[in-house]
Amino acid sequence: MARDIQIMTEAQLRDVVSLDLTIIDVVEKAFSILATGDVIMPPILSMDLPMVNGEVDIKTAYIPGFDGFAIKVSPGFFDNPSLGIPSLNGLMTLFNAKTGLVEALYLDNGYLTDIRTAAAGAVAARHLAVETVNTVGVMGTGVQARLQMQALALVRPFEEVLVWGRDPDKAAACAKDLHETLGVRAQVASAQDTVRQSQIVVTTTPSREPILKADWLHEGLHITAMGSDQDGKNEIDVAVLEACDLYVADRVSQTENLGELRAAKAAGVWTKGTPPELGAIINKTHSGRQSAKSITVCDLTGTGAQDTAIASYVRANWPNAGTLIQS
Amino acid sequence: MARDIQIMTEAQLRDVVSLDLTIIDVVEKAFSILATGDVIMPPILSMDLPMVNGEVDIKTAYIPGFDGFAIKVSPGFFDNPSLGIPSLNGLMTLFNAKTGLVEALYLDNGYLTDIRTAAAGAVAARHLAVETVNTVGVMGTGVQARLQMQALALVRPFEEVLVWGRDPDKAAACAKDLHETLGVRAQVASAQDTVRQSQIVVTTTPSREPILKADWLHEGLHITAMGSDQDGKNEIDVAVLEACDLYVADRVSQTENLGELRAAKAAGVWTKGTPPELGAIINKTHSGRQSAKSITVCDLTGTGAQDTAIASYVRANWPNAGTLIQS
Numbered sequence: 001m002a003r004d005i006q007i008m009t010e011a012q013l014r015d016v017v018s019l020d021l022t023i024i025d026v027v028e029k030a031f032s033i034l035a036t037g038d039v040i041m042p043p044i045l046s047m048d049l050p051m052v053n054g055e056v057d058i059k060t061a062y063i064p065g066f067d068g069f070a071i072k073v074s075p076g077f078f079d080n081p082s083l084g085i086p087s088l089n090g091l092m093t094l095f096n097a098k099t100g101l102v103e104a105l106y107l108d109n110g111y112l113t114d115i116r117t118a119a120a121g122a123v124a125a126r127h128l129a130v131e132t133v134n135t136v137g138v139m140g141t142g143v144q145a146r147l148q149m150q151a152l153a154l155v156r157p158f159e160e161v162l163v164w165g166r167d168p169d170k171a172a173a174c175a176k177d178l179h180e181t182l183g184v185r186a187q188v189a190s191a192q193d194t195v196r197q198s199q200i201v202v203t204t205t206p207s208r209e210p211i212l213k214a215d216w217l218h219e220g221l222h223i224t225a226m227g228s229d230q231d232g233k234n235e236i237d238v239a240v241l242e243a244c245d246l247y248v249a250d251r252v253s254q255t256e257n258l259g260e261l262r263a264a265k266a267a268g269v270w271t272k273g274t275p276p277e278l279g280a281i282i283n284k285t286h287s288g289r290q291s292a293k294s295i296t297v298c299d300l301t302g303t304g305a306q307d308t309a310i311a312s313y314v315r316a317n318w319p320n321a322g323t324l325i326q327s
Numbered sequence: 328m329a330r331d332i333q334i335m336t337e338a339q340l341r342d343v344v345s346l347d348l349t350i351i352d353v354v355e356k357a358f359s360i361l362a363t364g365d366v367i368m369p370p371i372l373s374m375d376l377p378m379v380n381g382e383v384d385i386k387t388a389y390i391p392g393f394d395g396f397a398i399k400v401s402p403g404f405f406d407n408p409s410l411g412i413p414s415l416n417g418l419m420t421l422f423n424a425k426t427g428l429v430e431a432l433y434l435d436n437g438y439l440t441d442i443r444t445a446a447a448g449a450v451a452a453r454h455l456a457v458e459t460v461n462t463v464g465v466m467g468t469g470v471q472a473r474l475q476m477q478a479l480a481l482v483r484p485f486e487e488v489l490v491w492g493r494d495p496d497k498a499a500a501c502a503k504d505l506h507e508t509l510g511v512r513a514q515v516a517s518a519q520d521t522v523r524q525s526q527i528v529v530t531t532t533p534s535r536e537p538i539l540k541a542d543w544l545h546e547g548l549h550i551t552a553m554g555s556d557q558d559g560k561n562e563i564d565v566a567v568l569e570a571c572d573l574y575v576a577d578r579v580s581q582t583e584n585l586g587e588l589r590a591a592k593a594a595g596v597w598t599k600g601t602p603p604e605l606g607a608i609i610n611k612t613h614s615g616r617q618s619a620k621s622i623t624v625c626d627l628t629g630t631g632a633q634d635t636a637i638a639s640y641v642r643a644n645w646p647n648a649g650t651l652i653q654s
Contacts, residue, residue, distance in 0.1 A: 075427025
């Protein structure tokens with residue numbers, strides 16, 4: 001039985017998919033269903049390849065009611081920059097949810113992952129941050145630092161962004177980009193000032209030592225920590241999880257192994273039982289932020305549900321884009 | 328940096344890849360390296376989808392010295408035949424072993440899996456069966472029943488094949504096909520006669536109850552059991568594993584969870600410690616069959632190493648076949 005399989009390259013995907021409110025809503029819906037318990041999301045398949053300084057992660061999730069499910073392969077080969085190639089690449093394959101047949105191959109080199117990751121940051125801010133925001137902060141100076149601020153501006157418009165990075169030149173370049181892209185004041189700041197002066201802070205680093213200290217917390221702060229996605233990474237002082245009024249996981253089974261919750265549990269400071277997931281906040285089965293003074297933290301490790309959501313969104317909206325291969 | 332990604336459909340793959348001695352050697356090499364301990368092969372990622380009577384398995388293996396590594400997705404959606412679609416399909420993606428970049432997408436709908444699975448049966452027979460064979464038997468009447476006999480004929484030429492299946496009509500059709508394809512005598516037989524009269528028997532069913540009984544064992548018999556590949560399947564009476572002179576696993580960590588070894592361990596009859604793997608027999612680090620009278624069993628669950636081997640073979644030999652997509 002002849003049928004067409006859709007193939008889209010990174011360039012073709014960049015032409016049609018952008019970071020906007022629609023994609024934020026798509027990702028929000030995925031978290032909402034994820035929290036109902038009907039989603040089938042196996043543990044991430046991780047393959048470490050120390051002999052080539054590489055790793056490969058495979059994520060998937062089957063979301064009832066979606067026409068397809070994605071399987072995403074994310075290779076990270078950290079010697080690539082010396083060859084002039086980005087470290088991260090990979091693809092998403094979308095399968096028909098009723099037959100398992102391949103429907104589409106999105107050769108995105110991680111672009112769709114970047115977008116759905118930034119969208120998750122916006123979803124977290126929309127449901128956990130205070131309503132009125134003047135200053136936001138970002139820790140880290142890479143692609144996600146830029147995209148997280150771009151996504152945040154869509155749900156919590158702000159006037160100023162503070163940028164902290166280990167490398168002052170990269171921080172300056174990031175601040176310049178954010179000023180030009182978002183039309184807001186943007187400046188480099190110390191880690192401490194970035195946190196103290198912001199109503200929302202997003203951490204976007206691969207750090208293995210805490211970069212955000214509990215001493216800097218203040219009333220009304222919301223933190224989204226999206227950098228830690230594997231055992232050993234840790235951006236947030238474990239005392240922050242202890243001190244905050246509300247800690248929210250994208251997926252508890254992931255954050256306790258791969259996210260900030262892992263470090264807090266390992267340090268023995270976690271005494272709050274099973275935390276709520278972002279979907280429960282969205283669905284209002286958890287009451288979320290209690291007051292404008294509360295301090296909230298959202299820990300994002302990245303879920304297969306987001307991948308299935310964004311791949312399904314591309315498929316539904318641009319079914320004839322790219323190349324169709326008769327199979 | 329523009330580069331080409333190779334895409335081949337099932338039809339294009341069938342045009343170039345066939346079940347021959349070359350592919351048997353390719354798969355043998357994969358088992359040989361797998362036994363050296365340098366291969367990185369994570370546990371299979373399995374996703375059960377009971378609401379659609381489906382399942383998805385993902386296998387991969389990184390073999391040092393190979394230019395690429397494959398990630399194979401095998402969906403099985405068992406209501407598909409009612410829609411006129413095969414239950415099994417899927418694809419292999421080949422990644423560059425040094426950079427992690429996607430090199431090729433083989434939309435094989437399981438064809439390459441069929442070939443590498445049959446090739447493994449031939450490797451097992453080549454290293455474990457007696458040299459001279461007149462009659463062989465196959466239990467099961469599907470695609471693998473045919474391919475296993477075709478592969479076997481390349482390494483242990485035989486004059487007669489006996490076919491047993493639950494459905495006599497399907498058994499007759501399989502025997503007819505084998506007669507026409509291989510030019511040997513082929514007839515339907517009882518399960519008992521199939522085993523008693525053959526020097527080699529290959530079991531190829533999805534059975535959950537043993538179909539091959541220990542009472543039927545005889546001197547010189549080699550059995551390859553390739554049907555069981557998940558918890559709950561069981562083709563071989565556990566007493567066979569107890570009674571045989573040598574049991575060999577494709578991968579112990581898989582056969583003890585997914586293969587015949589699982590049932591034998593569950594029944595408490597397994598007392599032989601850690602069995603050898605097929606690669607150890609190939610490499611002669613295990614002495615293998617001891618005499619022409621020995622009874623041997625090889626348990627094949629299917630390894631990611633075989634997938635990496637066959638995908639790499641296609642890539643090396645037909646780098647310009649199919650469609651090249653500039654990415």
